[in-house]
Amino acid sequence: MPARLAEVHHAHEEEIEFHTLTNPVEFIGDEDGYLVAMRCIRMELGEPDESGRRRPVPIEGSEFETPVDTVIIAIGNASNKIIADTTPDLEVDARDRIIADLETGQTSKKGVFAGGDVVTGAATVILAMGAGKRAATAINEYLMGEG
Secondary structure (H helix, E strand, O other): OOOOHHHHHHHHHOOOOOOOOEEEEEEEEOOOOOEEEEEEEEEEEEEEOOOOOEEEEEOOOOOEEEEOOOOOOOOOOOOOHHHHHHOOOOOEOOOOOEOEOOOOOEEOOOOOEOOOHHHHOOOOHHHHHHHHHHHHHHHHHHHHHHO
């Protein structure tokens, strides 16, 4: 788990459940297209490779479903170059991080807000959550003004 000890400690305090060595394999929607469940498979550590690292391998027959209504995929902390390549009117810096107002999340593209690692680079989930809350307020204000 690539996280700081303090982050893990705080997550436990927030009663976050950790399901280590568990990999999502499918998101399941209802007839209206709303997310209702996630199918996962349990993993185990395989034999060490040349570097000595034991990589996770699926445990056959261990798939299970868990009910969900929202899934946030949070992997990595670098921005994807495809953002800059496919959105020419969105300003990015030399590392392809989105340039956004740190108080509102507003980007150079009207109606587009950004925050977290894609703006600041690698940081804590707490900072990303704060950026999300500030952006939510700014988005609400933006939408109310547009209405």
